[in-house]
Amino acid sequence: MQQESYQTSIDDESPWQQDFELGLFVRAIKKSIGVDLDNYARGSLKRRVRQLLYKQNVNFISELIPKIIYDATFAQFIINELTVNVSALFRNPGVFASLLKNVFPVLASYTRIDIWVAGCACGEEAYSLAILLDEAALLERSQIHATDINVESLYIAGSGLLQRSLDRETAQRYRMAGGCNSLSNYFNGAYKDTRLNERLLKHISFNQHDLTQQEGFTSPQLILCRNVMIYFNQALQDKVLISLYNNLIPNGFLVIGANESLNQSSIATQLLAIDKNNRIYKSIKKRD
Ligand SMILES: C[S@@+](CC[C@H](N)C(=O)[O-])C[C@H]1O[C@@H](n2cnc3c(N)ncnc32)[C@H](O)[C@@H]1O
Known part of the structure; x- marks a missing residue:
């Protein structure tokens, strides 16, 4: 009998599961390098984290958390990835x-x-x-x-x-x-x-x-x-x-x-x- 394969990802999670994981992620970054993302606007933070998961080739936010806690360089890398650095000479x-x-x-x-x-x-x-x-x-x-x-x-x-x-x-x-x-x-x-x-x-x-x-x-x-x-x-x-x-x-x-x-x-x-x-x-x- 052929085994059915399940490829789950953050998209399959309920909103409260996503929020729960995002909360843990924010706390892990704060613990690792002191940067507090808790009061960043949630909508844009979620979008950036989603893009990050894709780039890191992982399905769930929780997969990143151990590395964030134990590797400050990785945590700073995450901050570099999450921040939007669009600018231009003489903008406006x-x-x-x-x-x-x-x-x-x-x-x-x-x-x-x-x-x-x-x-x-x-x-x-x-x-x-x-x-x-x-x-x-x-x-x-x-x-x-x-x-x-x-x-x-x-x-x-x-x-x-x-x-x-x-x-x-x-x-x-x-x-x-x-x-x-x-x-x-x-x-x-x-x-x-x-x-x-x-x-x-x-x-x-x-x-x-x-x-x-x-x-x-x-x-x-x-x-x-x-x-x-x-x-x-x-x-x-x-x-x-x-x-x-x-x-x-x-x-x-x-x-x-x-x-x-x-x-x-x-x-x-x-x-x-x-x-x-x-x-x-x-x-x-x-x-x-
Ligand atoms: C969209 S850019 C704006 C650049 C420039 N001020 C302009 O208007 O063109 C936003 C910048 O804010 C920085 N940023 C985000 N959170 C920050 C924080 N907590 N402290 C200092 N800089 C931050 C980002 O890294 C990013 O370089």
Whole structure:
């Protein structure tokens, strides 16, 4: 008699079984490397985990758990796989044009300028800022602190290597952002080996930092945290916003992503919109 074969997978599990396993998975990562995914938006986390199972060629989340608990390198690898590091040079160019108009003149009044790019992916946002600061003759007194939870992205970012070679769309965004030079002046090499010039790269530091667990480490005049909080639930978004706000110097500026909002946040009244469309806010906290 022929034996019937059963190939079961997570798709065959009931929702509560999937949620149960996902809960164990989240706890295992926290135990292994301290990263807490508990307050990440559940829908997108589930989708990413599903893709991960496929890539790892396993059927159930629970199969990954022993390795996550006993192998911190594997747990960090999982974080690198789960995080979405899509970015681009001069992404949403209107934001940069507005920074140039509304924020750079204020930055120019400081002898030392500190900018924190939180959730920097492979460095594109930090590179864009460095270029515009250079054109505004502010780069020499600027330091950009770029952080991310994904060490693989940070490694690429620190090398200056572009994920996409310079194309017409990038040049267009650069112009729309207020760029007034030739973009190729800021990069060496071509095609798949295009890198930001060392002269600009040396003004950017790249460090691992978990926005959900750690305090910031500078008192920047400007923080950009764009397209990171969309992956968090409301409670975590609020916690991170409060932390970013506390890090800013009085009258400092905060920029969030086009699909992010301060509406539900308990610090909404502490931040004045100076360009609502482009999500640029100014802290109105008083100096001590
Ligand atoms: C979609 S990218 C946004 C990149 C860039 N800010 C932009 O807008 O183009 C989101 C980044 O947030 C990072 N990220 C996710 N969770 C994080 C956390 N808890 N702490 C710091 N960075 C995090 C991801 O690794 C990823 O590089």
